[in-house]
Amino acid sequence: MSILENLRRVQEQIAETACRSGRDPEEIKLVAVTKTVPVGKMQEVLGAGVYSLGESRVQELLRKCPHFPAEVEWHFIGHLQSNKVRNIIDQVKLIHSLDRWSLAIEIDRRAREKNLVMPVLVQVNVAREAYKHGLPVNDVRPFLEKVARLPGLSVQGLMTMAPLVPHPEEARPVFRELRLLAKRLAASVPGVMMKYISMGMSNDFAVAVEEGSNIVRIGTAIFNNRR
Numbered sequence: 001m002s003i004l005e006n007l008r009r010v011q012e013q014i015a016e017t018a019c020r021s022g023r024d025p026e027e028i029k030l031v032a033v034t035k036t037v038p039v040g041k042m043q044e045v046l047g048a049g050v051y052s053l054g055e056s057r058v059q060e061l062l063r064k065c066p067h068f069p070a071e072v073e074w075h076f077i078g079h080l081q082s083n084k085v086r087n088i089i090d091q092v093k094l095i096h097s098l099d100r101w102s103l104a105i106e107i108d109r110r111a112r113e114k115n116l117v118m119p120v121l122v123q124v125n126v127a128r129e130a131y132k133h134g135l136p137v138n139d140v141r142p143f144l145e146k147v148a149r150l151p152g153l154s155v156q157g158l159m160t161m162a163p164l165v166p167h168p169e170e171a172r173p174v175f176r177e178l179r180l181l182a183k184r185l186a187a188s189v190p191g192v193m194m195k196y197i198s199m200g201m202s203n204d205f206a207v208a209v210e211e212g213s214n215i216v217r218i219g220t221a222i223f224n225n226r227r
């Protein structure tokens, strides 16, 4: 299958799942995850109107950026080292992976240097997997209360990666918990927006959409780029 055929199939599945769940397909953003994908292949999705691209490494993002028009929205979805923040701060539309206070401080500092307010999502390790980044569920509220005082960044929601499970259905409780957490926080932490819930990847995005995701991050199902 070609990239465009894959893409169309993913888009159809998102739309069908949304409709079945009583949701408007328009409210779900598809971020095409392009890590390890060569620039030429990435450009194919622009032709189909997908301008939101996700990268997980700073070097790779910076190398690819100049090959794309300014309308492309870059999403940073990987683990972010503090010393690389200044390189991407004015290149990316949304950082999905804020997971610690030292990183928040650095984003705040670099954003203010450039007179901008950086939109971020807080990454949550819902399933408490030892090898995964993200805050444990119970730490999210106190973290948000602190981060809300930093003028250089704006928390716009939460992100999670579900455990890799044989059947996507098994990821459902993780997605549900993230959505409920976002709902509780939106109602109770002043100054915090819970506009985006970034969850769902190639093998579990349908379940994530059923559970309220409004940003899905999809690589392999579009580009066949599994490492």
Ligand SMILES: *Cc1c(COP(=O)(O)O)cnc(C)c1O
Residues within 6 Å of the ligand: 033, 035, 056, 077, 078, 161, 201, 202, 203, 217, 218, 219, 220, 221, 226
């Ligand atoms: C690689 C990656 C994805 C996409 O995963 P696929 O299974 O290829 O769709 C999504 N989110 C993050 C954080 C990733 O690193």
